[in-house]
Amino acid sequence: MDVVYDLIVVLHLLGMAAIVGGYLVTLREPHVNLVQVWGARAQLLTGLVLVGLRESGAVDGDPLDHTKIAVKLVIALIVVAAAEMQFRRRRHGDPLTHVVGLGAIVNVLVAVLWH
DSSP states (O other): OHHHHHHHHHHHHHHHHHHHHHHHHTTTSOOOOHHHHHHHHHHHHHHHHHHHHHHHTSSOOSOOOHHHHHHHHHHHHHHHHHHHHHHHHTOTTOTHHHHHHHHHHHHHHHHHHOO
């Protein structure tokens, strides 16, 4: 089960790379592209799966900090909602673009710096 868990971690990181990379690429003319939308969806889904696997005891690891997970979930939901709304609008320069990109970066900071 550890191999499956590690593969899901890789998919989780690729989702983050899609959001942040897409954001950095479009900074001159800010907009949300399809890669960012799918990256946000992947982040949310793989994050839920990772938490589920850890909580079920299918993989070993330190106990999860449920407050940290809740904060990351709220941020992820905001990022997904903003990405979906802004992509449907197809407007350039929309502030929701920055919510998507910076929200993903904040979620990475929470994941890494929250001990």
